[in-house]
Amino acid sequence: MLIHGALCKRVLSTVVRPTGAPPLNALPSGVRRLTSEERASALYKGPVKAVVLDWSGTVADAHVLAPAVVFRDVFAEHGVPITMEEARLPMGLRKDLHIEKILEIPDVQRRWRRVKNGAAPTPDDVKALFDDFVPLQVSALRKYSSLVPGAREAVRKLRVELGCKIGVTTGFTEAMVDVLLEDTAAQGFVPDASVAGDSVQNDMGFRPTPFMVYENLVRLGVYPIQSVVKVDDTVGGIGEGLNAGCWAVGIAGCGNYTNVASLDEWERMPDDEKQRRIQYSRDKLVGSGAHYVIDSIHLLPDVVNDVNARLAAGDRP
CATH class of the missing domain: 3.40.50.1000 (HAD superfamily/HAD-like)
Incomplete structure (x- = not known):
């Protein structure tokens, strides 16, 4: 839909059981399954808080x-260049986990092994990368805030x-x-x-x-x-x-x-x-x-x- 001329896509979320759907599993005596209609009064109908x-x-x-540039620079300092796209792939994760995920990218792993005499990245490598990442990230945030x-x-x-x-x-x-x-x-x-x-x-x-x-x-x-x-x-x-x-x-x-x-x-x-x-x-x-x-x-x-x-x-x- 359009709101004030700009795009906003709404995806309806209510799940409705289709006509002809198989019945729900029978429950033993003494157990009652309430219908959505019976529970309607308990639904929250107030505003977003x-x-x-x-x-x-x-x-x-x-x-x-800020994070993408610093990930790229930290890996370069460790002798393993990565692209901005590779730096961005795990974005949204906590930054130590983000580094782990970058190291799981096949092309990055190949570059790492080539530079590190065939050795795979280890938890100690993740820690070393993260330790170098932190001060650079704090500094970069000032530039991109x-x-x-x-x-x-x-x-x-x-x-x-x-x-x-x-x-x-x-x-x-x-x-x-x-x-x-x-x-x-x-x-x-x-x-x-x-x-x-x-x-x-x-x-x-x-x-x-x-x-x-x-x-x-x-x-x-x-x-x-x-x-x-x-x-x-x-x-x-x-x-x-x-x-x-x-x-x-x-x-x-x-x-x-x-x-x-x-x-x-x-x-x-x-x-x-x-x-x-x-x-x-x-x-x-x-x-x-x-x-x-x-x-x-x-x-x-x-x-x-x-x-x-x-x-x-x-x-x-």
Whole structure:
């Protein structure tokens, strides 16, 4: 559908048993299975209470350059060059796990073995890469912390007009998030809660697990999960929202899948190539199972209005 002239794809989520479907398994005496009609009064029909955003590619760093550039540079320092596309493939994961996944790419493994005298990458190699990554990433975040166009106004509308609290999840560590919080506060963005990948107990702060979303909701004091919208530019981030049980919205007009090496490259890129990359991003996010895919964060308040209408009608994620 079109909202104010921009693309927003809505995917209906309610599952209806088809006519002629086989009966459900019989239950023993003393057990009653309630119908959806009988349970209708228990469904949450109130408005969206919280929107949980991603950092890079959603709120700040429009084309997710900070992590991609640093992954590329760190691997180069270890003698194994990787492409920007290879650096981006696991994007959305916690950064130590991201390095592990890069090392699982067959072409990267071949280059690694060639440079390392046939040796396969080990957990110690992952740790060494990550240890070198952290200070470079903290430094790079200062360069790439500009808010995505439309983010500040969208968040204002979500709060003031729609009564939503704002949370954030990320694959960055707390030390990295502290940089983002400081820099984006100076630009007018201050979330009500922010959870980093290393903030969750039992080492479970990674996508697509839902626990960073849940930790946000604890800090925000928000429930039920049907009242929550998760927004991201990656498949892993959409999976995080779906696994949490909330509404999931993908942003396609910027983010990881535009796959650029610099802001200058995007600015100089012909419009037809920009549209090709945005369409690729749309297709990736539609295939992720998102409830909505939008071209820009400025459309997010319109999506929340639509979710509110669906909740009022008895729909759910």
